[in-house]
Amino acid sequence: MSNIPQPGRNHESAIDRLVSLLSRLPGIGKKSAGRMVYYILDGDPAYARLLAGELEMLHQAIRRCSVCGSFTEADPCPVCADSGRDHSLICVVERPQDVRIIEESREFRGVFHVLGGLIAPLDGIGPDKLRIGDLLSRVRRGGIRELILAFNPTVEGDTTALYLQKLLKDLEVEVSRLASGLPVGGDLEYTDKLTLSRSFRGRIKL
Amino acid sequence: MSNIPQPGRNHESAIDRLVSLLSRLPGIGKKSAGRMVYYILDGDPAYARLLAGELEMLHQAIRRCSVCGSFTEADPCPVCADSGRDHSLICVVERPQDVRIIEESREFRGVFHVLGGLIAPLDGIGPDKLRIGDLLSRVRRGGIRELILAFNPTVEGDTTALYLQKLLKDLEVEVSRLASGLPVGGDLEYTDKLTLSRSFRGRIKL
Numbered sequence: 001m002s003n004i005p006q007p008g009r010n011h012e013s014a015i016d017r018l019v020s021l022l023s024r025l026p027g028i029g030k031k032s033a034g035r036m037v038y039y040i041l042d043g044d045p046a047y048a049r050l051l052a053g054e055l056e057m058l059h060q061a062i063r064r065c066s067v068c069g070s071f072t073e074a075d076p077c078p079v080c081a082d083s084g085r086d087h088s089l090i091c092v093v094e095r096p097q098d099v100r101i102i103e104e105s106r107e108f109r110g111v112f113h114v115l116g117g118l119i120a121p122l123d124g125i126g127p128d129k130l131r132i133g134d135l136l137s138r139v140r141r142g143g144i145r146e147l148i149l150a151f152n153p154t155v156e157g158d159t160t161a162l163y164l165q166k167l168l169k170d171l172e173v174e175v176s177r178l179a180s181g182l183p184v185g186g187d188l189e190y191t192d193k194l195t196l197s198r199s200f201r202g203r204i205k206l
Numbered sequence: 207m208s209n210i211p212q213p214g215r216n217h218e219s220a221i222d223r224l225v226s227l228l229s230r231l232p233g234i235g236k237k238s239a240g241r242m243v244y245y246i247l248d249g250d251p252a253y254a255r256l257l258a259g260e261l262e263m264l265h266q267a268i269r270r271c272s273v274c275g276s277f278t279e280a281d282p283c284p285v286c287a288d289s290g291r292d293h294s295l296i297c298v299v300e301r302p303q304d305v306r307i308i309e310e311s312r313e314f315r316g317v318f319h320v321l322g323g324l325i326a327p328l329d330g331i332g333p334d335k336l337r338i339g340d341l342l343s344r345v346r347r348g349g350i351r352e353l354i355l356a357f358n359p360t361v362e363g364d365t366t367a368l369y370l371q372k373l374l375k376d377l378e379v380e381v382s383r384l385a386s387g388l389p390v391g392g393d394l395e396y397t398d399k400l401t402l403s404r405s406f407r408g409r410i411k412l
Contacts, residue, residue, distance in 0.1 A: 013279050014267040015306075018260045024253070025242045031395065036231045037264075038303040041277055045265035047230070054224045055258035058243075059251035061220040071247055073219050097244040100221070189237065 015041070067138075069114035069131050070099040079103070079111055086110045088145035092135065092164070094118050094157075098150065098188055107197045110148070113138065118156035119163055127163060135164075139173050146174040148203055153184050165206045176203040221247070273344075275320035275337050276305040285309070285317055292316045294351035298341065298370070300324050300363075304356065304394055313403045316354070319344065324362035325369055333369060341370075345379050352380040354409055359388050371412045382409040 015037055022033035040048050064070070065077035072078070079085065079099070089110030093099060099112045115130045138144060149164060151157030161177050168175050179202030182191055191199075221243055228239035246254050270276070271283035278284070285291065285305070295316030299305060305318050321336045344350060355370060357363030367383050374381050385408030388397055397405075 014260065014264055015277060018257075018264060021253070021257050021260060026245050027238055027241060032233055034303060034306065035233060035395070038277075038301070039232050040261070040264060041268060041302075047227070048261045048264050051224075051227050052258040052261035054220065054227060055246070055254045055261065058220055058224060058246060058254050062247060071221060071244075095244070096247075097240060100240065189241070 064096075068099070068112040069116060069134070070096040070112055088143055089148065090135075090138065090144060090146070091148045091150050093150050094152065094160075094188075101188055101191075102150065102196070105193045105196045105200075107193075107200045108148075113147075115160070118151060118154075118160045120156045120159075130160075132164070132167070136167070136171075139168065139171050144173050146176060148200075149175065149177040149206075150188070151177070152186065152188050153178075153182050161206065175206045177206055179203050270302075274305070274318040275322060275340070276302040276318055294349055295354065296341075296344065296350060296352070297354045297356050299356050300358065300366075300394075307394060307397075308356065308402070311399045311402045311406075313399075313406045314354075316352075319353075321366070324357060324360075324366045326362045326365075336366075338370070338373070342373070342377075345374065345377050350379050352382060354406075355381065355383040355412075356394070357383070358394050359390050359392065367412065381412045383412055385409050 018037050019030060019033040022028055022036055023030050025033075028036075040051075061073055062071045063073075063075060065072045065075055065080055067076045067080040070077055070079075074081070086109050090113050091102060091108055091110055092113045092115060093102070094115055094117060096114050099114065102108050102112075113131070113135050115132065115135070117125050117130050119125060119127055119130070135147075139147070147164070147168065149161045151160055165175050178199040182188070182195065182199055188196075224243050225236060225239045228234055228242055229236050231239075234242075246257075267279055268277045269279075269281060271278045271281055271286055273282045273286040276283055276285075280287070292315050296319050297308060297314055297316055298319045298321060299308070300321055300323060302320050305320065308314050308318075319337070319341050321338065321341070323331050323336050325331060325333055325336070341353075345353070353370070353374065355367045357366055371381050384405040388394070388401065388405055394402075
């Protein structure tokens, strides 16, 4: 990176580089990234250092829970390690962030299983790419009363639910899915807590 | 920060801390911050380290230009140091990010002066808090043909333009203001380049 001013052109500065990096984040365009950088520049350097420090150690601090597959600092994760929770009830989700969303609703007192995706043949994601084998092992090990499938109500969510339902039908476990109430085609992440709470209570046995 | 899992409560993890830090940024709520953190976690650790590195050195790398007051790595900034630009034409702006926005439009070939705010008596911002003295010195040093006031078309922008107009009326300098075309009550930052370009050409002599 050259520090020589380039007449007649914008030079690539530390600001440009940070704007460019930040605008890779989901939902962040060049203008939002610019506003973020100038906010940071206008503010206390301690904030920038704190943010840098957390980013620097993020991947080292966070691993996958060997039981449920969600992101965690300790293995097993605090949810899996919590004897006060109902370990006979597993909520099966697509992504680690779904665990966070459901935990924030404080509606669910069981444990989780993160599939790491949904079956999407057009995107080349088959059942073999998901943590379905681990889920079967957990069920076969016994003591599991019910699996609640908490997928987004999309084609991929429906396909994955159907696939799991067939796979599990000979095993001694109930399989249910979150009730609709989630708007079809929508995203779990943008559901308000009340709607999420209702969809837990009204879950439909498959 | 305790690493002991707290039954029945969300523990404060590296993820929570980063979400909390990111949600301080302008326009970023808890949900957007959450999406950003999971995007980073899902991605290449090299990206997180790159971002951390840029944030870590941002305040060290960037200073204020001693001439125009905008953010820069070299002092004077590449714009002020560029002999190919018209140094008799100064565009006066509120904030350093306005320099970036105007530079990106490639409409303006003069130099800049950052006031560091606008006069806003209700917020306790008087002329003494702005870089108005520096601006007067630049004009008195001579060789300045015109000042273009590129403030947002808001009450504060109008007040500041009026104040500068009175202050400068005995000096040998033309004072103009960006033409409307900018929607009244709007923000320079969200103006498209074409509108910005037109407002430069149609600027009104005060």
